[in-house]
Amino acid sequence: MNENSKQIVVVGGGPGGLETASMLARMGFDVEIIEKEDVIGGHLNQYYQLFPNFRDAGELTQELKERAAHPKIKISTGESLLDLTRNDGKFEILTSKRRKINPDAVVMATGFDPFEAERKEEFGYGVYPNVITSIELEKMFREQGKVTTVDGRIPERVGIVHCVGSRDEKVGNFYCSRICCICGVKQAIEIRKHHPETRVTNFYMDMRMSGQYFEELYRQSQERWGVYYVRGRISEAAMTVDGKIRVKAEDTLIAKPVTLSVDLLVLMVGIEASNSTKEFSKRLEIESDYGFFRSRDRHSEDQESPVDGLFLAGTAKGPASIKETLADARATAGKVWEYFQNN
Amino acid sequence: MEYFDIFVIPFTIGVIFLFSILIGKFVYWFIQIPRRDKRLIGKNFFTVKTLKSIWECITECLLHVRIFKTNPRLGFMHMSIAFGWFMMILVGKFQSTAATGMWIEPPHVAIFLKYFVPTESYRFAHLFAAVMDFFLLLVLTGIILAAVKRFRPQAAGMKRPTKHTTFDKVALISLWAIFPLRLLAESFTSGTYDSGSFLTGSLGRLFELFLPVESLYYPAFWGYSIALGIFFCAMPFSRYMHIFGEIGLIFLRNWGLKTENKVEGFANFELHSCSRCGMCIDVCQLSTAAKINDVQSVYFLRDERYNTLSRRVANNCLMCGRCEEVCPVLIKSNRHRLLMRKSPFGTVTPDFSYLQRNEISISSGDVAYFAGCMTHLTSSIKMSMLRIFEKADVHYTFIDEEKGACCGRPIMLSGALNAADDMIAFNKKLIKESGAKLLVTSCPICYKFFNENYKLDIPVMHHTEYINFLVKERKIKLQKTAEKYVYHDPCELGRLSGIYEQPRTVLQKTGILVSVPEEKEDALCCGGSLANTEINYAERGNIVRDVICTLSADEPDCLVTACPLCKKTFNKERIIDVKDIAEVVASQM
Amino acid sequence: MTENNLFGYKISKPRSISMDSADLSLAHEILDKIPTFRLCISCGGCTSACTAGNFTDFNIRRVNLMLRRGQLETLSKELKDCMFCGKCYLACPHGVNTRNVILMMKELLYEWEQNIDRRTEKL
Structure with a gap:
């Protein structure tokens, strides 16, 4: 096999796409990353610190970008896929810049979109100004280094709502987004770190600390940072006369309704298939779960799609942390290599 | 005895049985009518309402104008059978008087006149024969359509036929047999006596060529009489009870009665007026979108009438009112549903006295x-x-x-x-x-x-x-944008309260309102109705998806509604932006 | 709970619910007839949204759990409070058909209480 003659297109320039491309380039393939946004890095660009070790997100982005700055990698930003078909073992791609590409293999790293919080109207996102999403809180930390309400005050009380758009039949998502629990814990700690006077209360249905060191972080949030936890789902949020947000939940552990007035309500928005993920899983007639690509086999062929030569990486397949996404990207690169050993 | 033969006995028994039951039932229901309503009847009896009722009986019981308006093919089927048969009875009566010279005679004389007076030997006999043949042909056309509808409902402009009970099937088969048997009996007679008009006469001469018509007409009359007898005996217990029920219903309704808090009196007339035409099935979204095919008003009223109603059928209804809108008999089935939703075995009674404290x-x-x-x-x-x-x-x-x-x-x-x-x-x-x-x-x-x-x-x-x-009073001013809206009428506001124009007037001032076929009286239910306690989330989901896809076919920018429940229900699907009219207004004033 | 008997002894009721001997027939009947009832994860969204909860201690989540543990004595009294407004249904993230559960619970508990009355009458 001659790696040099094989060309691979990676769709999506987020962490998953970048890492797949970096690995493939190092294996000797020619890789082109097509990214619809003007910059690469994906959602990672918006993050502040990463759980569970509070690593600076900007630093990781930088590292991934540097790894991808490789002579065998061509990065095309501001360009999206219009069409993708497969004929006689070759792919045909048409881009928004009317470019035709014929790669030997394609990696879909089309990722996720955060759940549109407006759809859970009872939480008041888009209606009450001091209701924000977890992603907006990340940006707030990143851009201003502190947490403020819309009128610039440091909030005295912050409520964190888990499972917004996840595990919710009412928005058609039965699945667990897997990262919001730990993200809620992480953000609660960050708020407490920045503003020790602020009281932070997490409203949760279940705390799912499935990753390595997640449970320890949860413990730390209780022991060291004094984060409050209420086991109960918030049913509605209303604005009080003094501009606070009054949330209603049941404290299921004492079987009584509770109300709490907060200055800032942070919604832990779940992970949904991105529009490109949804569009191409449909167009390529690949079975999908909630719009996410379904791989050939969840165990042994999790990086392959049912289409020969079309590979899947990262959150295009479903909710995953950044750590998992990067590991998956490396696995995908390995599977691409294996594919060309046989073809 | 002149004008009598033993074969008329099945028919005569049927007639006597039918009218005894019918009179018994009508009297019983009438007694049930509360005194207040009886006074109302007395008050309205000698008014134009009674004349209106007679006219409605002609247009609805005989001509079926309402069915005709929504579904011409189905309307024609009902009209041809009902009107044709009625005219056969009416004209037949005059014909028998002309033939026998008697005004009063047992009913079988007119029905089997061809047997007793086989030739055209009386005044206007040829004209009578021709008219009777015409109406027989009309009824037969209807019967053929009915048979086609049963096996291929699409041919009658229906999506699916009604599923029937045993009584209905017996009545249906005997009804279908009546007119072909009459045709055969009269044709054989015409063939034997060389009489008859364009239908029976021509057929008779044709049969004569290869059939021993002389020995066939007598058994055919037997068959005809038996078919009639069976039909009349099954009729009061089958859906065909509607033929008489509807007459009572029309008068009582025009006199101002309606179903109140008990299933008795007027409600019984309603219950027995359902012809099970099945028009409610085709508009019911539980059927079209959620594939639930045994709870529609036709089945609900049937089960209510025969006392076989299950909790599931009573509760599995959105009460959106779409079926009432198309019901050609104007049965208010939602009221019946409410009355039948009481648990027959009792339930824990709610107690809200805490509100007073x-x-x-x-x-x-x-x-x-x-x-x-x-x-x-x-x-x-x-x-x-x-x-x-x-x-x-x-x-x-x-x-x-x-x-x-x-x-x-x-x-x-x-x-x-x-x-x-x-x-x-x-x-x-x-x-x-x-x-x-x-x-x-x-x-x-x-x-x-x-x-x-x-x-x-x-x-x-x-x-x-x-x-x-507020807009009219100039308390708020609206800015018009180029947004394209489709307005979804919430059931409780539209069909059930009649508010159609106000939201449209407002939306025309804020953007471009596109009209869709499924609006106003024909609006769909979002699927979120609180009236249905049986349906599960998956079935609801199917209805929601169906409604959103239908309403967004023209690709509007926004689906506007005026009900928090509709909005919440629509939110399950992300196909299109959904807003309440209040949001649209608040953002554009 | 303890109470003094005639001789001044204290008879204490068991502190725990015996899931071995609990009467789960009602719960199973409802679980069978309304499969979505099985999906409850006790998140409390229903009780939090509850309109009757504005005025009373009515807690539909707890009622549902008590039913599943066979603790039926107080339930019908609690269920009298329910206004049937349907907010719980809209709040439920798992699509439990809460209103039908309540309707059916009311019917079955009524029947169950009648049977108890009949049994005590016989004694």
Whole structure:
């Protein structure tokens, strides 16, 4: 096999796409990353610190970008896929810049979109100004280094709502987004770190600390940072006369309704298939779960799609942390290599 | 005995049986009618309402104009059988008088006249024969259509035929047999005596060529009589009871009666007037979108009539009113559903006396705003309304801002007709204390209940009406944009309360309102109806998806509705942006 | 709970619910007839949204759990409070058909109480 003659297109320039491309380039393939946004890095660009070790997100982005700055990698930003078909073992791609590409293999790293919080109207996102999403809180930390309400005050009380758009039949998502629990814990700690006077209360249905060191972080949030936890789902949020947000939940552990007035309500928005993920899983007639690509086999062929030569990486397949996404990207690169050993 | 043969006995037994049962039932139901309603009948008897009823009997029982309007093929089928048969009886009577010279005679003489007077030997005999042949042909056409409809419903413009009971099947088969048998009997007779008109005469001469018609006509008359006898005996217990039930229903309805709190009297007339035409099946979204095919009004009324109603059938209904809208007999089946939703074995009775023990202070205002339970889950509707009040500089008071009670309609819809009394008293007291001169609600369910059951001494408006009023009064000014809307009529506001124009007037001032076939009386139900306690989330999901896809076919920018429950229900699918009319207005004033 | 008997002894009721001997027939009947009832994860969204909860201690989540543990004595009294407004149904993230559960519970508990009355009458 001659790696040099094989060309691979990676769709999506987020962490998953970048890492797949970096690995493939190092294996000797020619890789082109097509990214619809003007910059690469994906959602990672918006993050502040990463759980569970509070690593600076900007630093990781930088590292991934540097790894991808490789002579065998061509990065095309501001360009999206219009069409993708497969004929006689070759792919045909048409881009928004009317470019035709014929790669030997394609990696879909089309990722996720955060759940549109407006759809859970009872939480008041888009209606009450001091209701924000977890992603907006990340940006707030990143851009201003502190947490403020819309009128610039440091909030005295912050409520964190888990499972917004996840595990919710009412928005058609039965699945667990897997990262919001730990993200809620992480953000609660960050708020407490920045503003020790602020009281932070997490409203949760279940705390799912499935990753390595997640449970320890949860413990730390209780022991060291004094984060409050209420086991109960918030049913509605209303604005009080003094501009606070009054949330209603049941404290299921004492079987009584509770109300709490907060200055800032942070919604832990779940992970949904991105529009490109949804569009191409449909167009390529690949079975999908909630719009996410379904791989050939969840165990042994999790990086392959049912289409020969079309590979899947990262959150295009479903909710995953950044750590998992990067590991998956490396696995995908390995599977691409294996594919060309046989073809 | 002249004009008698033993073969008429099955027919005669049938007629006697039918009319005994019929008279018995009618008298029994009439006795059940409460005194108040009887007085109403007395009052309206010698009025134009009675003439109107006679006319309606002609247009509906015989000509089936209403069915014809929605489905011409089906209408023609019903008309040809009903009108044709009626005319055969009527003309047949005159024919037999002409032939026998008697005005009063047993009914079998007219029915089997061809047997007793086989040749055209009386005045106008040829004309009578021709007219009778024409109507026989008309009925036969209808029967053929009916048979085709049974096996290929699409041919009659229907999606699926009604599933029938045993009595119905017996009645149906005997009904289908009656007219072909009459055709054969009369044709064989015509062949034997060389008489008959264009249909029976020609057929008779044709049969004569290869059949021993002389020995066939007598058994054919036997068959004809037996078929009639069976049909008449099965009729009072089958759907064909509607033929007589509807006549009673038309008169009583025009005299002002309706089904109230018990299934008796008028309700029995309604129950027995359903012809099970199945038009309600084709418009029922439970059938078209959720593939639930045994709960529609036709089946519900059938089960109610035969006392075989299950809890599931009674409760599995959106009460959207689409079936009532198309019912050619105008049966108010929703009322029957409500009455039948009581558990036959008893249930824990609700007790809201705790409301009386709750003292809530309410601030005063000119306008009382009642958001409703659901609106508290749609914060944008609530906040938009508050913004509109402020913009229009209205002194309002928010009745259920923190500690609100339910309006009471949902529990009423579950069949507990009087359970809401405590809630009514509670909310009424608050509204009264506020001193408001107008009540505005955001939820159409509340609106309907406040409007019809609260007997408030101030007017009630849904926010669509109120916004329209504010715009008219120039309290708020709207900016028109190029947004393209489709408006979804909530059932409780549209079909059930008749508010169609106000929201449209407002939306025409904020953007471009596109009209769709499924609007106003023909609007779809979002699927979220509180009236249905049986349907599960997956079935609801199918209805929602179907409705959104239908309404967004023209690719509008936004689907506008006026009900928090519709909005919440639509939110499950992300196909299109969904807004309440209050949100649209609040963002464009 | 303890109470003094005639001789001044204290008879204490068991502190725990015996899931071995609990009467789960009602719960199973409802679980069979309304499969979505099985989906409850006790998140409390229903009780939090509850309109009757504005005025009373009515807790539909707890009622549902008590039913599943066979603790039926107090349930019908609690269920009288329900206004049937349907907010719980809209709040439920798992699509439990809460209103039908309540309707059916009311019917079955009524029947169950009648049977108990009949049994005590016989004694």
